[in-house]
Amino acid sequence: MAHIELRGITKKFGATTALRKLDLQIGDGEFFVLLGQTGAGKTTTLRLIAGLEKPTEGQIFIDGVDVGTWGPAERDVALVLQQYSLYPRYTVRENLEFPLKAKIRRVEPDEMRDRVARAAKILRIEHLLDRKTERLSGGEMQRVSIGRAIVRKPRVFLMDEPLSALDAKLREALRTELKNLQMTLGATFLFVTHDQIEAMSMADKIGVLDRGRLVQTGTPNEIYNNPRNTFVARSVGSPPINLFEGRLQGGRAVIKPGTFELPLNGQAVPDEGRPIIFGVRPEDVSVEPGAAVEATVHDVENHGVEKILTLNAAQTIFRATVPATLKVEVDETVRCAWNPQKVILFDGSSGLSLRHAG
Amino acid sequence: MAAVQTSRQRLANRLAIAAVIVVTLIFLAPIYWIGSTAFKPRALATTVPPTVLFQPEITPFIKLFTKRVQLTRPVEEEVYEAAPWWERRIYDGGERVLRVGDSVQLSGYPDRFKNSLIVAVTSTLLAVSMGTLTAYGFSRFRVPGEQDWLFFILSTRMLPPVVVAIPMFLMYRAVGMTDTHIGLIILYTAFNLSFSVWLMKGFIDEIPKEYEEAALVDGYTRMQAFFKIVLPEATTGIAATAVFCFITAWNEYAFALMLTNRDAQTAPPFIPAQVGSGLTDWTAIAAGTFLFLLPVAIFTFLLRNHLLRGMSFGAIRK
Ligand SMILES: Nc1ncnc2c1ncn2[C@@H]1O[C@H](COP(=O)(O)OP(=O)(O)OP(=O)(O)O)[C@@H](O)[C@H]1O
Ligand SMILES: [Mg+2]
Numbered sequence: 001m002a003h004i005e006l007r008g009i010t011k012k013f014g015a016t017t018a019l020r021k022l023d024l025q026i027g028d029g030e031f032f033v034l035l036g037q038t039g040a041g042k043t044t045t046l047r048l049i050a051g052l053e054k055p056t057e058g059q060i061f062i063d064g065v066d067v068g069t070w071g072p073a074e075r076d077v078a079l080v081l082q083q084y085s086l087y088p089r090y091t092v093r094e095n096l097e098f099p100l101k102a103k104i105r106r107v108e109p110d111e112m113r114d115r116v117a118r119a120a121k122i123l124r125i126e127h128l129l130d131r132k133t134e135r136l137s138g139g140e141m142q143r144v145s146i147g148r149a150i151v152r153k154p155r156v157f158l159m160d161e162p163l164s165a166l167d168a169k170l171r172e173a174l175r176t177e178l179k180n181l182q183m184t185l186g187a188t189f190l191f192v193t194h195d196q197i198e199a200m201s202m203a204d205k206i207g208v209l210d211r212g213r214l215v216q217t218g219t220p221n222e223i224y225n226n227p228r229n230t231f232v233a234r235s236v237g238s239p240p241i242n243l244f245e246g247r248l249q250g251g252r253a254v255i256k257p258g259t260f261e262l263p264l265n266g267q268a269v270p271d272e273g274r275p276i277i278f279g280v281r282p283e284d285v286s287v288e289p290g291a292a293v294e295a296t297v298h299d300v301e302n303h304g305v306e307k308i309l310t311l312n313a314a315q316t317i318f319r320a321t322v323p324a325t326l327k328v329e330v331d332e333t334v335r336c337a338w339n340p341q342k343v344i345l346f347d348g349s350s351g352l353s354l355r356h357a358g
Numbered sequence: 359m360a361a362v363q364t365s366r367q368r369l370a371n372r373l374a375i376a377a378v379i380v381v382t383l384i385f386l387a388p389i390y391w392i393g394s395t396a397f398k399p400r401a402l403a404t405t406v407p408p409t410v411l412f413q414p415e416i417t418p419f420i421k422l423f424t425k426r427v428q429l430t431r432p433v434e435e436e437v438y439e440a441a442p443w444w445e446r447r448i449y450d451g452g453e454r455v456l457r458v459g460d461s462v463q464l465s466g467y468p469d470r471f472k473n474s475l476i477v478a479v480t481s482t483l484l485a486v487s488m489g490t491l492t493a494y495g496f497s498r499f500r501v502p503g504e505q506d507w508l509f510f511i512l513s514t515r516m517l518p519p520v521v522v523a524i525p526m527f528l529m530y531r532a533v534g535m536t537d538t539h540i541g542l543i544i545l546y547t548a549f550n551l552s553f554s555v556w557l558m559k560g561f562i563d564e565i566p567k568e569y570e571e572a573a574l575v576d577g578y579t580r581m582q583a584f585f586k587i588v589l590p591e592a593t594t595g596i597a598a599t600a601v602f603c604f605i606t607a608w609n610e611y612a613f614a615l616m617l618t619n620r621d622a623q624t625a626p627p628f629i630p631a632q633v634g635s636g637l638t639d640w641t642a643i644a645a646g647t648f649l650f651l652l653p654v655a656i657f658t659f660l661l662r663n664h665l666l667r668g669m670s671f672g673a674i675r676k
Contacts, residue, residue: 050575072574079575084568089590102577152576 002155009058036209042192078149085145230351242318256314265340275348284342285320291337395644418641425456425463470628478607481546489554546607561595597664
C-alpha cells in the first residue's frame with residue numbers, strides 16, 4: 001500500500017508529447033481510475049510509474065520518496081496489462097511463482113506455496129494451477145495475471161485496461177471481482193481505461209486525461225455532475241450529455257430565439273448575451289404535455305425500463321431518457337423541457353464550466 | 359479434405375505430387391552418387407554409363423583412413439595370409455598399408471575431420487551467441503544510428519569473400535595465425551556474425567517485449583529477464599541460425615585451403631587432395647565426402663522440429 005504522487009511530469013517521444021505537466025496524487029488504498037481515449041497517455045503514465053520509461057521532466061514519488069533513479073525491480077509495483085502478460089511455456093503455477101522467485105524477494109518455499117494457494121483461491125483459479133497458459137481462456141488468463149500481481153503484495157497495482165480484451169459479460173463479472181479484491185486487500189490501485197462505465201463503476205477517484213493533459217480529478221459523482229469542461233462532460237454518461245450552443249438572455253437560455261428557449265432558475269450569470277454552451281444530461285430532459293419547447297421524435301430506442309428518445313427541436317438534435325411507459329412514436333410531435341437545476345453552463349469559447357471558472 | 363473430388367482435382371493433385379518427386383530426385387541425385395561411389399570397387403567408380411548394381415564394399419573407407427604405398431612387386435603368399443581382412447583389401451588393390459614398426463599409419467583424414475569439428479562448432483557457438491546478444495541490443499534499445507549500423511553489419515557480406523583472400527592471407531601470415539584453429543574460428547565467426555545478427559534480430563523482434571518488461575517489474579534484472587524469458591522464446595531462431603552458421607563454417611573451402619595446410623587444416627581442402635598413390639582414387643574421395651556429410655545431416659535432423667518453424671522466419675507462429 002502506498003501513496004503515489006506525480007509532479008509536473010512531461011514525457012516526450014521524439015516529436016510527440018505523450019504527457020504534459022501532469023500532476024497527480026493517488027491516496028493510500030484508493031482505487032484511482034485514469035480515463036482517457038486512445039493515445040491520451042494512459043499507458044505512458046503507468047510505464048513511468050513502473051519505471052519502464054523515464055520522464056522527460058518532473059518527479060515521481062512513492063510514499064514520499066523520489067523514485068526517479070530506481071529501476072522497475074526496486075519500485076515494487078505490479079503491472080497487469082491488457083495482453084501478453086503471462087509467460088508462455090510456463091504453467092499457471094509457475095507464472096504465479098515467478099515474481100516470488102526473484103532474487104530481491106527471497107520468499108521461502110513454504111511461504112511461496114501459501115501465497116500461490118491463497119491467490120488462486122481468491123481468484124478461483126485453483127483448478128487451473130497445473131495448466132499451461134496457452135490453453136487458458138481470455139478471462140482465465142486475465143485472472144492469472146491479476147494473481148501474479150497479488151502474490152507479490154506490491155505497494156501499488158497498476159492495471160492497463162486489463163478487461164478490454166474480454167467479452168462484455170466477463171468484463172462485468174471481473175469488474176466486480178476487481179473492486180472487491182481491492183477492498184479486501186486495502187491496496188492502492190491505479191487502473192486505466194477508455195471505458196467510462198468501468199471508470200464510473202469502480203473508481204473512488206477518476207482522473208480524466210485529454211491528449212496528455214489531466215483535465216480533472218474527482219469522485220465519479222463530481223466528474224458526472226460537475227465536469228470542469230465540455231470534454232469531461234462528454235467523456236462520462238451514456239447516452240452522452242446534450243450540449244447546446246446558445247446565449248444568455250434575461251436569465252434564460254436561448255438556443256434558437258423564439259422557438260427553443262428555456263429557463264435557468266437563477267443559475268444565470270449577469271452577462272447578457274454571452275455565448276454559452278448549455279449542458280444537460282438526457283435524464284434531465286423531460287417530455288410532457290404543456291412543456292416549453294416543441295420537438296419532433298426522430299428515433300426511439302427501447303432499453304427495458306427506459307426509452308432513449310432522439311428529438312429534434314428547431315433543427316437541433318438532442319437526446320432524452322424517459323420512462324418506458326411513455327407512449328411515443330417516431331415523427332410524433334411532443335413537448336419537452338429540462339430540469340433547470342441540472343443545467344451546466346460552459347463558456348462558449350473555452351468550453352470551461354462557469355462553476356469552475358468562478 | 360473434400361470427400362468428393364472431381365477427377366480434374368485428382369489429376370492436378372497427382373501432377374503436383376509427381377513434380378515434387380521429380381524435383382526431390384534431382385536434389386538427391388548427387389548425394390546418391392557420392393553415397394554409391396563410396397561403396398564401389400575402384401574399377402567401377404568411373405565407368406560410363408555409371409554402374410548402378412554392384413557388390414558394395416568397405417574398401418574405400420579403409421583407404422580413407424590409412425596411409426598406403428604402391429606395391430612394387432606382388433605380395434608374398436604367407437604375408438597375405440597373415441594379414442587381417444581389411445589389409446588384404448588394400449593388397450588386392452595393388453597397394454600396401456604403411457606401418458612404422460607394428461603400428462598402422464593413419465591417413466590425415468581423422469585429424470582433418472576433428473579440425474573441422476573444432477572450427478565449425480566453436481565458430482558457430484561464437485557467431486550465434488554474439489549475434490543473439492547484438493540482435494537483442496538492436497531490437498530492444500534505442501541505438502543511435504541503428505539502421506546504419508545494421509546496414510554496415512550486412513555490408514560485410516556484400517562482396518564475395520574471395521575478393522579479400524590475398525589481404526587476409528598476408529595479414530594472417532603477418533600475425534602468425536596461418537594454420538591455427540583460432541585463425542579459422544575468428545574468420546568464420548566474423549563471416550557468420552552479420553548473418554546471425556540479422557536473422558536473430560528478426561526472431562527477437564517477434565518476441566513481445568511485454569514479457570521481459572513484466573519480468574523487470576516482477577523484480578528481475580535485465581540480464582535475468584534475458585536468460586529466463588527471451589532465450590527460451592528464441593530457441594527456434596537460435597536453432598535455425600546455428601544450422602546455417604554451422605553449414606557455412608563446415609563447408610568453407612577457399613579460405614581453409616589458403617590459410618591452413620596441416621595442423622589446423624579442415625576436411626574440405628583435404629578430401630580432394632588425397633590422390634592416393636597413383637591415380638586419383640574417386641572411391642576414397644567419395645567415402646571422405648560421405649562421412650563429411652554426416653555431421654550436418656545429424657545436426658539438422660536433431661534440430662528438425664525447430665527448423666521447420668524457424669525456416670518460415672517467424673511468419674508462422676505456433
Ligand atoms: N515508445 C513510444 N514511442 C513513440 N511514441 C510513443 C511511444 N509510446 C507512446 N507513444 C505515443 O504517446 C502517446 C500516448 O500513448 P499511450 O500509449 O500512453 O496512450 P494510451 O492512452 O495508452 O492509448 P491506448 O488507449 O491506445 O492504449 C501516443 O501518441 C503514442 O503514439
Ligand atoms: Mg494504452
